[in-house]
Amino acid sequence: MPDACILGIESSCDETAAAVVSSGERLLSNVVSSQIATHQPYGGVVPEIASREHLRAIVPVVRQALEQAGKTFDSLDAIAVTQGPGLAGALLVGISYAKALAFALDKPLITVNHLEGHIHAVLLEQRQKTAAERPGEKFQFEFPVLALVVSGGHTHLFLTQEQMNAENQATWRYQNIGRTRDDAAGEAFDKVAKLLGLGYPGGPVIDALSRYGNARAVKFGPAQIKHSNRGVARDQQTPFDFSFSGIKTAVLRYVELEGMRPAIAARQQALAKIAKPNAENIRPLCDQKTLDLVASFQYSVVEDLVAKTLEAADARNVRTLFVTGGVAANSELRARFEREAERAGLAVYFPSRKLSTDNAAMIAAAAYPKFMARDFADAEFSAEASLKL
Ligand code: KG4
Numbered sequence: 500m501p502d503a504c505i506l507g508i509e510s511s512c513d514e515t516a517a518a519v520v521s522s523g524e525r526l527l528s529n530v531v532s533s534q535i536a537t538h539q540p541y542g543g544v545v546p547e548i549a550s551r552e553h554l555r556a557i558v559p560v561v562r563q564a565l566e567q568a569g570k571t572f573d574s575l576d577a578i579a580v581t582q583g584p585g586l587a588g589a590l591l592v593g594i595s596y597a598k599a600l601a602f603a604l605d606k607p608l609i610t611v612n613h614l615e616g617h618i619h620a621v622l623l624e625q626r627q628k629t630a631a632e633r634p635g636e637k638f639q640f641e642f643p644v645l646a647l648v649v650s651g652g653h654t655h656l657f658l659t660q661e662q663m664n665a666e667n668q669a670t671w672r673y674q675n676i677g678r679t680r681d682d683a684a685g686e687a688f689d690k691v692a693k694l695l696g697l698g699y700p701g702g703p704v705i706d707a708l709s710r711y712g713n714a715r716a717v718k719f720g721p722a723q724i725k726h727s728n729r730g731v732a733r734d735q736q737t738p739f740d741f742s743f744s745g746i747k748t749a750v751l752r753y754v755e756l757e758g759m760r761p762a763i764a765a766r767q768q769a770l771a772k773i774a775k776p777n778a779e780n781i782r783p784l785c786d787q788k789t790l791d792l793v794a795s796f797q798y799s800v801v802e803d804l805v806a807k808t809l810e811a812a813d814a815r816n817v818r819t820l821f822v823t824g825g826v827a828a829n830s831e832l833r834a835r836f837e838r839e840a841e842r843a844g845l846a847v848y849f850p851s852r853k854l855s856t857d858n859a860a861m862i863a864a865a866a867y868p869k870f871m872a873r874d875f876a877d878a879e880f881s882a883e884a885s886l887k888l
């Protein structure tokens with residue numbers, strides 16, 4: 500079978516990304532232009548600014564992706580773009596560009612759900628790794644796969660199956676068996692970091708600072724992290740849903756009770772003077788109480804994510820786990836999943852840290868089965884901010 504060379508474009512949130520992937524398994528280039536520094540002073544992503552920055556970055560980012568891959572526009576087989584979920588204005592930049600490109604080049608256009616992209620990031624890298632380590636062999640894993648997609652906008656458990664269509668082409672099917680009732684896990688990291696004056700985004704900083712804190716110092720009770728089925732009709736009850744807004748409130752209460760406000764204000768002032776603060780700059784500004792608090796927060800969130808995923812795997816007789824999305828970059832989450840999955844006799848796979856957070860390689864990889872099944876988009880589709888998988 501000849502290689503299918505797909506250009507992926509991703510602009511759903513605050514990264515403008517383009518990548519070229521060959522046949523869903525060979526990463527030829529992966530360019531990500533992050534807007535983090537632009538949004539940092541606001542403590543979160545500002546949608547209007549995000550759209551403007553995407554407009555500025557999209558042309559050079561795509562050019563760079565082609566250049567690094569050693570490809571020309573003409574040598575592409577298809578163009579894939581994120582349709583949603585995400586910020587409508589941000590998505591539209593990628594979509595308009597991809598439509599124009601596909602039209603001008605007369606190439607097929609493929610729409611990809613951002614969440615499906617995160618799942619395929621795992622597959623892309625495992626396939627690539629197997630090809631490098633054992634040429635001629637294919638990455639083997641068992642369906643169904645349980646995929647935990649955990650990021651700044653999402654916390655979902657998808658039960659994933661492969662199905663053959665009428666032309667005997669494999670397509671992927673997803674059943675959502677768990678989701679957050681309120682905040683996404685990454686959002687909780689970001690909000691807690693903001694509350695403690697640790698900057699934005701919160702995940703990487705809390706991950707780095709937690710190494711210096713005692714994760715058992717602050718106890719968060721199950722009620723602060725478990726979703727409640729009280730008042731929910733029996734057939735609507737979902738054992739594998741998540742809830743992370745309670746723990747954020749518990750952190751706020753702890754801050755008030757322990758009188759941490761003045762220290763937070765002093766840290767915010769000190770950080771405002773640093774152009775792009777990172778964990779190295781922030782650690783000396785934290786007392787032990789703060790380090791213990793972030794470590795305890797991270798411990799509780801990770802424990803809940805791991806425990807629920809393993810319970811769901813057990814209930815659905817799953818042997819393979821994919822853990823993906825921005826929060827999958829978290830060191831504690833990776834270590835705990837590896838330990839617990841081994842204990843339960845399950846295989847667990849993560850993307851590299853680079854492909855855990857938003858990128859376009861995952862979009863180009865997820866488009867490959869659709870390319871093979873000739874599942875192409877017409878010119879009429881638009882951005883779907885709340886697109887379901
Ligand atoms: O997948 P992603 O880049 O964008 C969304 O689709 O949301 O995820 C970004 C999220 C942010 O909330 C960020 O704080 C979190 O992923 N994140 C982390 C880590 N690195 C990024 N959370 C915990 N630990 C990390 N190391």
Ligand code: ZN
Pocket residue numbers: 613617650824825856857
């Ligand atoms: Zn994402």
